[in-house]
Structure formats: C-alpha cells, structure tokens
Amino acid sequence: MATIVKTPSATWKAVIRKSGWPTTAKTFRTKRDAQDWARRTEDEMVRGVYIQRSASERMTLEAALKRYLADITPTKKPSTQKSERHKANTLIEHLGKYSLAALTPELVANYRDKRLNTLGRRGELISPSTVRLELALLGHLYTVAIQEWGLGLTYNPVQNIRKPSPGEGRDRRLSPDEEKRLFDVLRQHSNPMLAWIARIALETGMRSSEILTLSRSQVDVKRRVVRLTDTKNNEARLVPLTQAATEVFKQALHNPVRPLDCDLVFFGEPGKGGKRGPYAYTKLWNQAKKKAGLDDFRFHDLRHEAVSRLVEVGLSDQEVAAISGHKSMQMLRRYTHLRAEDLVKKLDGLRDSFI
Missing domain, CATH: 1.10.443.10 (Intergrase catalytic core)
Known part of the structure; x- marks a missing residue:
C-alpha cells in the first residue's frame, strides 16, 4: 500500500514501497491527485508494466538536446555537427521548456505547422526539407533517450506524426x-x-x-x-x-x-x-x-x-x-x-x- 503524507509546504507526497520494485515517490498539490497516482502506479507494478518516469519528467528538452550535442553529435561528421547545433537551437527556442515526458505528438505537430509557416532569413518560407531534418533530430534524440539513457519514456512523440513532404528537387540548370x-x-x-x-x-x-x-x-x-x-x-x-x-x-x-x-x-x-x-x-x-x-x-x-x-x-x-x-x-x-x-x-x- 502507498503512504500518503502532507508535507510542511502543504503539498501531498505519495510513497510506494513494493517488493521487487524500487521505492517510488512523487509530490502533488492535492491529496486526491496523490491517491490517484499511487493507485495507477501500484496497478502498473502488479501488471509488470510500470516504468519509472521521474527522470523524463525532470529533464527538459533543452537539457536533453545539450546532452545529445555533447554525447552523440561529436561522433558525426563536422558538417553534420554544425547543422545539428543549428537545428538544436531552433528546437530549444520553440520547445525547450517542455519536459521530455510532457512533449506530445500534438505539440510536435503544432511545431511542424508553425515552422512551415515561418519566414527564413531570405524572406522565404522555411522549406519542408528543413523541418523534416529538425524533426529527424528530435526523433533520434527520443530514440537515444529511450534505448540508451533509460529515462523511462514510453513512446517517441515524433514517430507517428505526419512528416512534411521533401518537395521537388531544384531544377536550376546552367546555360x-x-x-x-x-x-x-x-x-x-x-x-x-x-x-x-x-x-x-x-x-x-x-x-x-x-x-x-x-x-x-x-x-x-x-x-x-x-x-x-x-x-x-x-x-x-x-x-x-x-x-x-x-x-x-x-x-x-x-x-x-x-x-x-x-x-x-x-x-x-x-x-x-x-x-x-x-x-x-x-x-x-x-x-x-x-x-x-x-x-x-x-x-x-x-x-x-x-x-x-x-x-x-x-x-x-x-x-x-x-x-x-x-x-x-x-x-x-x-x-x-x-x-x-x-x-x-x-x-x-x-x-x-x-x-
């Protein structure tokens, strides 16, 4: 059974101690929220599907991208490193304050649509190919976070959203x-x-x-x-x-x-x-x-x-x-x-x- 206690700051803390699982705790504003979370978590533990999400809830996309740029990007070509740093800055500007657990397919789709209607430095709309590459970086970040970093993410929010069409190739010939x-x-x-x-x-x-x-x-x-x-x-x-x-x-x-x-x-x-x-x-x-x-x-x-x-x-x-x-x-x-x-x-x- 979970233990629900009131903290000195007037919040409610739920603590779950269950054999075979690490002690898990989380703090909420109301007692009802703490009880609901404890009930769901214990049920997941019983069914063997519980995933510790606290790490992904604490890590922002900005922090995750900075870790990616420090750990993963240096293994790539210099030209790729430069372009990934630029794409990461764009993602941080728009989505950096969200935690990894809070970033949903809907939020990513909204980012896609907003970028496709944004003017670039030359006064032209950001190309679909540019947005595709930004989404590819975000998607790979989640893949690494799930497979290598063990942050407790249950899914990749980029995986199932519609990607922009790459469009037609340039047909500029030289006379x-x-x-x-x-x-x-x-x-x-x-x-x-x-x-x-x-x-x-x-x-x-x-x-x-x-x-x-x-x-x-x-x-x-x-x-x-x-x-x-x-x-x-x-x-x-x-x-x-x-x-x-x-x-x-x-x-x-x-x-x-x-x-x-x-x-x-x-x-x-x-x-x-x-x-x-x-x-x-x-x-x-x-x-x-x-x-x-x-x-x-x-x-x-x-x-x-x-x-x-x-x-x-x-x-x-x-x-x-x-x-x-x-x-x-x-x-x-x-x-x-x-x-x-x-x-x-x-x-x-x-x-x-x-x-």
Missing part, C-alpha cells in the same frame, strides 16, 4: 551563356583556386565538402581518377575525371604558392597554430555569381548540372550513381534535370534513323 559569364568572373579573381573548385564541381559532380578536403595523394592524374574516402554517405568511391577536370587538377597540384607542409589540394590561410584548413570560397563565390548576374544560382547547383550532363551524354543510371555517389535511384532522379530542347534533338535523331 552555356551563364557558364561563360560565371567562369569569366571567377577567373578574374586573384586566387585561381576559386575558379578551379567551381570547374571541378561542374566536371565531376563532387560535393563541395569532397572537393575542399582532397589531399594530393587522392588525385591520380595519370589514371584520371580521384579517390574519395570522406563522403556524405560514408562510402568510398572513385571519381573518373574528364579531360578538363584533369587539366584543372594538374594546375592545382603544381600550385607554386602551396606551402611545403600542406597536403590539401585547395588550401586556405593559416588558422590557429599556423595550421591551414580548406580554402574558404563561400563569400567569394557569392560575390562572383552576383557579379555574373546569377543571384539564384547556388554552388550545389553545379553538382545538379554535372549529374544532368552525365545522363545527357548517355551514361546509365548505375554509371552516374557510381560517379556521383547517390545511394538510391530515387535521389539520383531528384538531381537529374534534362533540358526539353535536348530531348527534342534526340527525338529528331531517332526519327531520322527510321527514315
């Missing part, structure tokens, strides 16, 4: 005139690495993170391949090089201003301790594309363009995926955008072959 304007501007910069990095992205479809972390030993200009080891999906791959990409790498590998102690192909200025990191291109890239009249063009669109061109020259989906590193054909199709006018030319070619 020949735009390509000329862009690279004319890039080549005007005093550091040739800016144009080299963009050309490599356009010729190979490699991600910016893959290009910027390349060491000289990963580039084989004789075999015309690049060996990638640190990729987004953690799968190493060999990327074949076009003639243009090979020539760019030759220039980059023989860069006369490369320090002797730096093995990066595209290196930046010395940082703390004199160590050089990857070349910081983002600000210069944004200035260059604006000068070229391509405000709506993103660096990642070079990867989209490269993948689309690989398909247009006749490579199969499997061959393109081997080069680009896409793990699924569905994701590859989101990156592939064929020009209608090019398809018209192919159709005309097929018609001529039958005449």
Whole structure:
C-alpha cells in the first residue's frame, strides 16, 4: 500500500514501497491527485508494466538536446555537427521548456505547422526539407533517450506524426551563356583556386565538402581518377575525371604558392597554430555569381548540372550513381534535370534513323 503524507509546504507526497520494485515517490498539490497516482502506479507494478518516469519528467528538452550535442553529435561528421547545433537551437527556442515526458505528438505537430509557416532569413518560407531534418533530430534524440539513457519514456512523440513532404528537387540548370559569364568572373579573381573548385564541381559532380578536403595523394592524374574516402554517405568511391577536370587538377597540384607542409589540394590561410584548413570560397563565390548576374544560382547547383550532363551524354543510371555517389535511384532522379530542347534533338535523331 502507498503512504500518503502532507508535507510542511502543504503539498501531498505519495510513497510506494513494493517488493521487487524500487521505492517510488512523487509530490502533488492535492491529496486526491496523490491517491490517484499511487493507485495507477501500484496497478502498473502488479501488471509488470510500470516504468519509472521521474527522470523524463525532470529533464527538459533543452537539457536533453545539450546532452545529445555533447554525447552523440561529436561522433558525426563536422558538417553534420554544425547543422545539428543549428537545428538544436531552433528546437530549444520553440520547445525547450517542455519536459521530455510532457512533449506530445500534438505539440510536435503544432511545431511542424508553425515552422512551415515561418519566414527564413531570405524572406522565404522555411522549406519542408528543413523541418523534416529538425524533426529527424528530435526523433533520434527520443530514440537515444529511450534505448540508451533509460529515462523511462514510453513512446517517441515524433514517430507517428505526419512528416512534411521533401518537395521537388531544384531544377536550376546552367546555360552555356551563364557558364561563360560565371567562369569569366571567377577567373578574374586573384586566387585561381576559386575558379578551379567551381570547374571541378561542374566536371565531376563532387560535393563541395569532397572537393575542399582532397589531399594530393587522392588525385591520380595519370589514371584520371580521384579517390574519395570522406563522403556524405560514408562510402568510398572513385571519381573518373574528364579531360578538363584533369587539366584543372594538374594546375592545382603544381600550385607554386602551396606551402611545403600542406597536403590539401585547395588550401586556405593559416588558422590557429599556423595550421591551414580548406580554402574558404563561400563569400567569394557569392560575390562572383552576383557579379555574373546569377543571384539564384547556388554552388550545389553545379553538382545538379554535372549529374544532368552525365545522363545527357548517355551514361546509365548505375554509371552516374557510381560517379556521383547517390545511394538510391530515387535521389539520383531528384538531381537529374534534362533540358526539353535536348530531348527534342534526340527525338529528331531517332526519327531520322527510321527514315
């Protein structure tokens, strides 16, 4: 039987001592609430389904996310760590004061809807993909809390709510005139690495993170391949090089201003301790594309363009995926955008072959 006692602060404390279970206690404002809780808890103990929830009731989402960032996030890639810290701050801002036990599917669904109707820094609505990733972080936090932290949570409030649709992939292509304007501007910069990095992205479809972390030993200009080891999906791959990409790498590998102690192909200025990191291109890239009249063009669109061109020259989906590193054909199709006018030319070619 539970013991119900009145505390000096005029609240009511229920204490349950039952063989085979740890002593459990909880304080309530009224005696009726204490009796109801004790009755439910004892019934769960009898049925063998009782879960100690006090830890999850005491820990706020803010505290849980900070623990996650300290324990789980450091095991992930640096780029993922940065994005998770940003997403965690957003979740803390909106839901951080709730305890883990108090966060319900309804509250999470309300957060989803509110975020989808929020304007971002560019004055545009927050994208569904951004909200999906925020919910994915929240969901994984609960999975870790349930499976590893032993906080007594009975369910994951993110698991069964409707997730925003990822939407259609960007279909921004680079016309020949735009390509000329862009690279004319890039080549005007005093550091040739800016144009080299963009050309490599356009010729190979490699991600910016893959290009910027390349060491000289990963580039084989004789075999015309690049060996990638640190990729987004953690799968190493060999990327074949076009003639243009090979020539760019030759220039980059023989860069006369490369320090002797730096093995990066595209290196930046010395940082703390004199160590050089990857070349910081983002600000210069944004200035260059604006000068070229391509405000709506993103660096990642070079990867989209490269993948689309690989398909247009006749490579199969499997061959393109081997080069680009896409793990699924569905994701590859989101990156592939064929020009209608090019398809018209192919159709005309097929018609001529039958005449």
